[in-house]
Amino acid sequence: MSSFRDIKADIIRRISGEEWTPGSRIPNEIDLARSYGTARATVNRAMAELVDDGIVERRRKAGTFVRDVPLRQVRLSIPIVRSEIEQNGASYRYVLLQSSIGPAPEWLQARLALPSTVEMRKLSCLHLADGLPYQLEDRWINLAATPAARSFAFDKTGPSEWLIRQIPFSEVEISFSAASAGPDEAHSLGCAVGDALFRIERQTYWTGQAVTFVRLWFHRGYRLTSRYGPGTDTQSAARTGRG
Amino acid sequence: MSSFRDIKADIIRRISGEEWTPGSRIPNEIDLARSYGTARATVNRAMAELVDDGIVERRRKAGTFVRDVPLRQVRLSIPIVRSEIEQNGASYRYVLLQSSIGPAPEWLQARLALPSTVEMRKLSCLHLADGLPYQLEDRWINLAATPAARSFAFDKTGPSEWLIRQIPFSEVEISFSAASAGPDEAHSLGCAVGDALFRIERQTYWTGQAVTFVRLWFHRGYRLTSRYGPGTDTQSAARTGRG
DNA sequence: TGGCTCCTTATGACTGGACATTATGATTGG
DNA sequence: CCAATCATAATGTCCAGTCATAAGGAGCCA
Numbered sequence: 001m002s003s004f005r006d007i008k009a010d011i012i013r014r015i016s017g018e019e020w021t022p023g024s025r026i027p028n029e030i031d032l033a034r035s036y037g038t039a040r041a042t043v044n045r046a047m048a049e050l051v052d053d054g055i056v057e058r059r060r061k062a063g064t065f066v067r068d069v070p071l072r073q074v075r076l077s078i079p080i081v082r083s084e085i086e087q088n089g090a091s092y093r094y095v096l097l098q099s100s101i102g103p104a105p106e107w108l109q110a111r112l113a114l115p116s117t118v119e120m121r122k123l124s125c126l127h128l129a130d131g132l133p134y135q136l137e138d139r140w141i142n143l144a145a146t147p148a149a150r151s152f153a154f155d156k157t158g159p160s161e162w163l164i165r166q167i168p169f170s171e172v173e174i175s176f177s178a179a180s181a182g183p184d185e186a187h188s189l190g191c192a193v194g195d196a197l198f199r200i201e202r203q204t205y206w207t208g209q210a211v212t213f214v215r216l217w218f219h220r221g222y223r224l225t226s227r228y229g230p231g232t233d234t235q236s237a238a239r240t241g242r243g
Numbered sequence: 244m245s246s247f248r249d250i251k252a253d254i255i256r257r258i259s260g261e262e263w264t265p266g267s268r269i270p271n272e273i274d275l276a277r278s279y280g281t282a283r284a285t286v287n288r289a290m291a292e293l294v295d296d297g298i299v300e301r302r303r304k305a306g307t308f309v310r311d312v313p314l315r316q317v318r319l320s321i322p323i324v325r326s327e328i329e330q331n332g333a334s335y336r337y338v339l340l341q342s343s344i345g346p347a348p349e350w351l352q353a354r355l356a357l358p359s360t361v362e363m364r365k366l367s368c369l370h371l372a373d374g375l376p377y378q379l380e381d382r383w384i385n386l387a388a389t390p391a392a393r394s395f396a397f398d399k400t401g402p403s404e405w406l407i408r409q410i411p412f413s414e415v416e417i418s419f420s421a422a423s424a425g426p427d428e429a430h431s432l433g434c435a436v437g438d439a440l441f442r443i444e445r446q447t448y449w450t451g452q453a454v455t456f457v458r459l460w461f462h463r464g465y466r467l468t469s470r471y472g473p474g475t476d477t478q479s480a481a482r483t484g485r486g
Numbered sequence: 487t488g489g490c491t492c493c494t495t496a497t498g499a500c501t502g503g504a505c506a507t508t509a510t511g512a513t514t515g516g
Numbered sequence: 517c518c519a520a521t522c523a524t525a526a527t528g529t530c531c532a533g534t535c536a537t538a539a540g541g542a543g544c545c546a
Binding site: 487488489490491492493494495496497498499500501502503504505506507508509510511512513514515516 | 517518519520521522523524525526527528529530531532533534535536537538539540541542543544545546
Binding site for chain 4: 028041058
């Protein structure tokens with residue numbers, strides 16, 4: 001009597017024990033179900049998870065194959081900065097630094113494939129943990145896509161929390177990079193000009209239209225951390241690592 | 244007649260259409276199955292995916308709830324640097340810069356919770372794309388955990404490709420950060436000292452024991468990019484963005 | 487008020503069956 | 517020898533039912 005978890009674990013064991021080697025084909029569901037003494041659906045569920053974990057590949061008619069190189073993937077949960085700070089046991093504070101309405105800068109028009117006439121709300125916000133600068137948020141919101149953003153104040157809570165409720169199921173492109181702090185970033189985040197900062201950029205689309213672009217500058221020493229493995233469900237956490 | 248995909252899409256539609264608002268409870272599986280004219284298992288499968296996507300939360304006896312704030316998560320596939328380069332249409336070249344055997348430095352002993360007597364293989368490798376430095380790999384391998392690493396040459400292929408076959412199903416902690424290039428990094432990657440570089444650090448455990456630690460320094464301007472959304476399966480790609 | 491037990495309810499898992507879908511590989515025809 | 521065709525084998529999905537599991541909540545008792 002095996003659960004789908006037992007079956008999954010057993011298959012991983014047999015792969016790591018080199019009984020089934022990378023590239024090779026493993027028995028079909030019917031045979032496996034017989035050998036484990038379960039229904040085929042149970043084997044199928046175990047297999048579906050192995051596919052999801054990037055350990056095997058399946059093709060109809062062809063069969064199930066051990067991936068030549070196991071696909072290493074992390075699931076990162078991108079936290080709302082407020083929760084991230086509060087989960088670290090620090091007090092959260094939000095400051096709106098700057099707010100204006102106008103056309104998008106040229107690089108942003110190009111990046112989001114926007115017509116040059118589009119008006120955008122530009123915001124600069126600072127998120128603080130225990131009074132120390134934690135994240136600087138440079139945000140542009142397309143007013144043609146979310147007109148409600150024209151008049152909303154954004155003086156109490158950041159635009160991220162507001163936007164996530166306006167457009168919960170958007171298409172997102174996110175990118176991680178490193179960049180040197182310019183004068184503005186250095187001033188806001190309390191670091192030196194030229195310091196290496198971790199940066200996330202995210203552009204959000206809703207029904208094909210660009211809704212918002214954000215550039216998040218994290219404080220010096222920030223790291224985004226995640227654990228993963230075959231057994232454990234992947235969890236991620238952000239650590240400040242200040243000092 | 245609805246498939247689990249139809250059901251999933253319909254539920255997303257009803258949440259985004261504010262029929263079911265964040266925090267509220269949605270009907271139980273039996274009622275939903277009746278209303279969609281399917282078996283409960285089909286509704287269950289749709290729900291399981293919604294949980295996986297971070298859109299709803301489920302608790303036995305309590306029911307299924309629309310998450311107050313949808314969990315934004317990205318699935319990043321961490322590419323083998325060789326494939327990453329070749330997929331970008333560039334030629335891959337590998338150079339072993341330095342190799343030695345000795346005790347682990349103190350910071351690494353602390354970080355991996357190793358006894359100070361442990362011997363490690365230390366490697367420095369450079370991965371090039373079209374002849375340009377792409378990634379600098381500083382690698383430590385615990386020889387007590389993988390004795391075979393003592394004598395392997397690592398002159399043709401990098402240790403990552405070798406290790407992934409030795410220990411395919413390991414527990415991993417991965418972290419992303421930004422750091423300034425020191426003299427070594429600047430020299431190897433052909434950038435200036437102090438340049439902001441994107442950095443990945445990864446420590447790998449096998450049956451509770453630390454096997455290897457690696458610090459990957461990416462060339463200036465590197466970004467790790469991923470797209471995700473409710474419909475699309477998440478895909479990730481790395482772009483060099485040189486220039 | 488506070489804490490304990492126990493019933494109930496909703497999800498989670500599994501069964502043994504069925505039909506749908508597809509890509510493969512063999513067969514056939516030019 | 518190549519290309520089109522087709523049977524088939526494997527996965528993918530679904531059904532109707534059963535049993536397992538966890539936790540909310542009512543009721544009880546101190």
